[in-house]
Amino acid sequence: MATEAPESSPKSPRILVFGAGSVGCYVGGRLMSAGADVVMVGRARLRKVFDESPLVLTDYEGFHFETRLAPDTFTEDPAAAADADLVLITVKSAATAEAAEHLAKYLRPGTPVVSLQNGISNAETLRTRLPQTRVLAGMIPFNVLQKSPGNFHHGTEGHLVAEQHPGLEPFLPAFERCGLPFELREDMTAVMWSKLLLNLNNPINALSNVPLLEELSDRNYRLCLALAQQETLGLLKQAGIPTVQLTAIPTPLIPKVMSLPNWLFKRLAQKMLAIDPIARSSMWEDLEAGRPTEVDWINGEVVQLALSQNRKAPVNQRLTELVHDCEQSRRRWAGDELLAELRSASK
Ligand SMILES: NC(=O)C1=CN([C@@H]2O[C@H](COP(=O)(O)OP(=O)(O)OC[C@H]3O[C@@H](n4cnc5c(N)ncnc54)[C@H](OP(=O)(O)O)[C@@H]3O)[C@@H](O)[C@H]2O)C=CC1
Numbered sequence: 630m631a632t633e634a635p636e637s638s639p640k641s642p643r644i645l646v647f648g649a650g651s652v653g654c655y656v657g658g659r660l661m662s663a664g665a666d667v668v669m670v671g672r673a674r675l676r677k678v679f680d681e682s683p684l685v686l687t688d689y690e691g692f693h694f695e696t697r698l699a700p701d702t703f704t705e706d707p708a709a710a711a712d713a714d715l716v717l718i719t720v721k722s723a724a725t726a727e728a729a730e731h732l733a734k735y736l737r738p739g740t741p742v743v744s745l746q747n748g749i750s751n752a753e754t755l756r757t758r759l760p761q762t763r764v765l766a767g768m769i770p771f772n773v774l775q776k777s778p779g780n781f782h783h784g785t786e787g788h789l790v791a792e793q794h795p796g797l798e799p800f801l802p803a804f805e806r807c808g809l810p811f812e813l814r815e816d817m818t819a820v821m822w823s824k825l826l827l828n829l830n831n832p833i834n835a836l837s838n839v840p841l842l843e844e845l846s847d848r849n850y851r852l853c854l855a856l857a858q859q860e861t862l863g864l865l866k867q868a869g870i871p872t873v874q875l876t877a878i879p880t881p882l883i884p885k886v887m888s889l890p891n892w893l894f895k896r897l898a899q900k901m902l903a904i905d906p907i908a909r910s911s912m913w914e915d916l917e918a919g920r921p922t923e924v925d926w927i928n929g930e931v932v933q934l935a936l937s938q939n940r941k942a943p944v945n946q947r948l949t950e951l952v953h954d955c956e957q958s959r960r961r962w963a964g965d966e967l968l969a970e971l972r973s974a975s976k
């Protein structure tokens with residue numbers, strides 16, 4: 630257990646986290662815990678929290694770290710990007726274009742910018758608006774929940790992945806030291822679609838209004854997820870987009886495993902159920918906070934993929950509509966109701 634960050638050396642590269650919420654504060658704070666020079670750009674409401682209390686990080690394996698964040702370490706001012714050597718983008722997808730517009734004013738040419746966001750298109754949105762920088766797709770597989778203001782909890786396993794690029798290599802030791810090693814890969818399109826197949830659970834978790842563990846222990850919700858994943862896998866196959874294995878289960882088999890009866894699922898998917906009992910999807914957090922969700926960047930991407938092949942994606946289309954309804958109505962769905970709704974949409 631660490632409670633204060635070691636001093637960063639004067640020559641450490643500066644890592645800027647743009648959009649410090651759950652993922653940004655957690656990854657930025659972990660880097661700080663190992664002495665990295667980190668600046669986070671976030672909102673005034675969190676700045677106020679950090680004026681009164683420390684940033685507190687915990688994880689499912691017992692990690693605990695607390696540190697006070699000075700005004701120059703957590704700031705609302707995007708001008709902090711001017712001396713960044715690496716940028717991590719951790720805003721929600723709807724805020725990506727605006728984040729890029731801020732950063733375009735300050736970043737030095739050639740600065741590596743890694744999108745640690747869900748969805749498929751965020752890196753491209755950044756790339757078109759930051760042509761002088763090196764935008765790389767990244768992927769964060771684990772769950773981070775803000776348990777209380779300024780207290781971020783990492784609830785599931787997995788390691789960070791980013792697009793292979795020599796510009797990232799000088800930063801890898803800092804990630805290694807803080808316990809969040811990066812794997813660099815060349816097949817990021819396959820990685821991002823494979824992560825999206827897992828994120829198809831986000832709307833189901835959000836609509837269920839129960840923690841991930843409770844939701845995935847209910848076969849009706851798992852059958853909803855299997856319908857959305859099966860539809861997506863069919864479209865990916867037709868489009869010639871490969872998948873990669875990100876969990877203990879080969880990706881094409883996930884819908885079959887999701888469909889198993891509870892007793893067999895619990896036996897076979899033990900690793901998948903090794904989820905902190907309080908963990909919930911980031912989409913649930915958005916609904917709870919009354920913010921617009923990322924559903925258009927998750928299920929909406931599947932609908933777009935279908936359109937590009939003159940096909941339809943009725944299950945993902947219906948989930949998108951239900952989450953948009955829920956943004957207004959806050960209606961929550963029982964497993965059997967949601968399954969009946971999606972089955973009728975897919976007819
Ligand atoms: N949370 C999780 O477990 C996981 C999340 N992800 C993905 O990571 C990304 C980030 O998610 P998450 O951390 O949960 O999101 P959060 O909403 O918790 O964090 C994003 C933060 O960025 C702030 N922000 C947006 N625009 C700006 C700006 N221009 N200047 C300063 N701050 C800004 C937001 O403020 P405001 O709300 O006021 O706009 C918010 O506080 C998403 O794509 C998500 O899907 C991936 C894996 C796991």
Ligand SMILES: CC(C)(CO)C(=O)C(=O)O
Nearest residue numbers: 770771772909910911912
């Ligand atoms: C880690 C996971 C899959 C948890 O649902 C996620 O990506 C999210 O909440 O957005």
